[in-house]
Amino acid sequence: GFSKQMVEILTKHGVAFSSFDIFSDEEVRQGLKTFSNWPTYPQLYVAGELIGGLDIVKELEASGELGTICPKAQKLEDRLKSLINKAPVMLFMKGNKQMAKCGFSKQILEIMNNTGVDYETFDILEDEEVRQGLKSFSNWPTYPQLYVKGELVGGLDIVKELKESGELLPVLKGEN
Numbered sequence: 001g002f003s004k005q006m007v008e009i010l011t012k013h014g015v016a017f018s019s020f021d022i023f024s025d026e027e028v029r030q031g032l033k034t035f036s037n038w039p040t041y042p043q044l045y046v047a048g049e050l051i052g053g054l055d056i057v058k059e060l061e062a063s064g065e066l067g068t069i070c071p072k073a074q075k076l077e078d079r080l081k082s083l084i085n086k087a088p089v090m091l092f093m094k095g096n097k098q099m100a101k102c103g104f105s106k107q108i109l110e111i112m113n114n115t116g117v118d119y120e121t122f123d124i125l126e127d128e129e130v131r132q133g134l135k136s137f138s139n140w141p142t143y144p145q146l147y148v149k150g151e152l153v154g155g156l157d158i159v160k161e162l163k164e165s166g167e168l169l170p171v172l173k174g175e176n
Helices: 002-012 026-036 054-063 076-084 103-113 128-138 156-165 168-172
Strands: 044-046 049-052 089-093 120-123 145-148 151-154
Touching: 002 054, 049 054, 076 089, 076 128, 089 103, 103 156, 151 156, 156 168
Parallel strands: 089 120
Antiparallel strands: 044 049, 089 145, 145 151
C-alpha cells in the first residue's frame, strides 16, 4: 500500500523514476535499511541521496517542494524534438546502420550509404513510445522516416524519388 501511494504521487507529479523490488533481494532489503539508517520502505533517493519515506514525500508534496527536488520526466514532444535534432541527418528505422530489421529500412540504408553523407539512426523497435509518438508528431504513419536539420524529408518512396531526380544529395546537405 505505501509503495503504491509513493508511485502514484511520483507519477502524478511527472517525476522521472525507476524502482527496485526489495522482495527480490533480501541482502539489499536489509543492507539498505542499515546504509540509509531508515528502517522502513519505500525509500526515495534523488541523485543517490535519501529523501525519505512516504510521510516525507507527502510533506514535500503538500509544501510544493517535491517538484523542485525530483527530476521531471522529459515530455514526449521534447524528447522527439531532441532525437530528431540529435544529428544533422537522422534516420528513424527498424534496426540500425549495422543491421536493418525490415526490407524498407534495408533499402533506405543502401541509398544513404551510397551518398557518403554522415547520418545517425534510431531503432524504433527499441522504444515503443518513440515509435508511436513520432508517427503523430511528424504526421507520417510509416517507417523509415528521414529528417534533415530537424525537418521531415519523408520515407523510402520520397528518398527514392529524390535520388532519381538528383535532388537527394542537396537535400541531405541542407542545401534545399
